[in-house]
Amino acid sequence: MDVTFAGAEQAFKAPAAGSETLDLAFLLHYSNSVSREDFQRILDFMKNILQYSDIDDDKLRVGAVVFRKRGIPLFDFNNYYSQEEVFGGIDQINYNYRSKTSSIASGFDTVRTSLFTRTGGEREPAPNLVILITDSNADTDDASELEGHDEQFHNDFVALRAKGFPVVIPALESSTSGTFAVSKQ
Template sequence: METLKMYVFLMLLVVGVSGGDTGCGGKTADVYFLLDSSSSLSRSDHDKQLEFVKDVVTMFDIGQDKTRIGMAIFSHMYREVFNFQAYDTLAQLKYAFTKVPYLSGRTNIALALRKIRQHVFTSNKARENVSHILVVITDGGWFQTQAREASLLHNMGVNVFAVGVTKNANNNGLEQIASLPRGDDQSFLFNVLKYEDLDNIKDSLVTRICKVAGL
């Protein structure tokens, strides 16, 4: 019996030590996801996109003094789903993912980026002295003003990851959105052909976000 008690104690000790080392090892960051919700996505693709983001978020240590998560969706309009202050736990975030609506409509990335700049990474919303990270997932759409909006975000110190889905995604537009570098193993730019392929880049994306969070 004493041997069994000692075994249980050691197992609890191991879990306790490793439990705080989730994903980025406890590094702090404000990470915001901007998701395409236009008519070019089917509802099935919309759900696959959300499942991918949920899997990514699961790999972070969530909390108001740790990694905070926010999310917005866009088509020709922009809608914030939840901000950095909304949820304190991973369980709360997972439940929030089940409530994300599907917008439909045209794709206007420029509008969405402007809203992010004006209402998300501001002094009263985002924390000082932590990395500010934006992950944009889209399957296309391009507006002349999106290069300017992306540049303004970059100049604010926001690290922008651009994930293009399907062969229809505008690569030039994605390159304008993504922070530098864009063409090597440190790239802020990702491409997949189908929404079900997003899982193939999950580990690489999380690794890159963690590196940025460690700056």
């Protein structure tokens, strides 16, 4: 499972500055070789990084697209307005979306045309953030590398809270990591 954070500092830093809301899209791809166990790990990872996000107060809206040859919207920003509903939507993502062929360009285009639109629930001037999760081009055969990376996302989200990112994790202790002030839990 390739999990790359290179360049993530800029991706998080730029859109979150000065905003109290965020529209977050998951862009997902599951290869034919992904096991049910790894598929579940990916769904759990999605929920883990949203665990402390402020969905219930409408500061964070979540959508999801899966891509194969074409992108397929799973749910947009108008579908779910509470953390419980978002987690239910994630749990409804079907294992049968696995695919041998994929087009990441088609996936991003579907996010752009189905989620990041007024009819898809995008809010002006809420920044847009896409989290791409795929098991393709993996250097291992499982998704166990995701373990611990949800904590990195949590830490990055906490760091951005001061800049307006809608997260409700209490910051207990701070240190500096790269250009982020990171909260340790």
